[in-house]
Amino acid sequence: MNRFLIGLLVIMTLASCGKQQKTVSDTASAETTSKTQYLDVDVATFQQMMASKPGIVLDVRTPGEFAQGKIAQAINIDITRPSFASKAQKLDVKRPIYVYCHVGSRSSFAMKQMQNLGFTRIYNLKGGLSAWRQAGLQVE
DSSP: OHHHHHHHHHHHHHHHHHHHHHHHHHHHHHHHHHHOEEEEEOHHHHHHHHHHSOOEEEEOSOHHHHHTOOOTTOEEOOTTSTTHHHHHTTSOTTSOEEEEOSSSHHHHHHHHHHHHTTOOEEEEETTHHHHHHHTTOOOO
16 A cells, blocks of 8 residues: 555656646746747848848858858858857847858757857858859859
8 A cells, every 4th residue: 555655646746747847848938939039041031131130140151161252241150160159159149140051051050059158039041051142142
């Protein structure tokens, strides 16, 4: 009988912890959603947002790739370097960040890293600079 009661107590404790954790997580998620934006956007939306909400255009490709062409006013912080986080932390977290790479995968990873650093508005260019060029947009 004691084994049964102990087992029941353990199950009830675990069940209540799971429910409590879900509620906390749901609340945090709702708060985060109302204050933050982490979006993958297409070329037209990316361009429109850069014009309507000025921010920081961040190219996360290597310096060699960056030297071959970039979106106007972009700065370069190479996501493949260990110094990425320390350099990104020097940027203004209150400004929108428009991030891109060659095709969108490195910039997606950079967006996740920047979320962890406290950036609240990050927009990743789907398809990267390749999509930008395919749309006929200017590269410096």
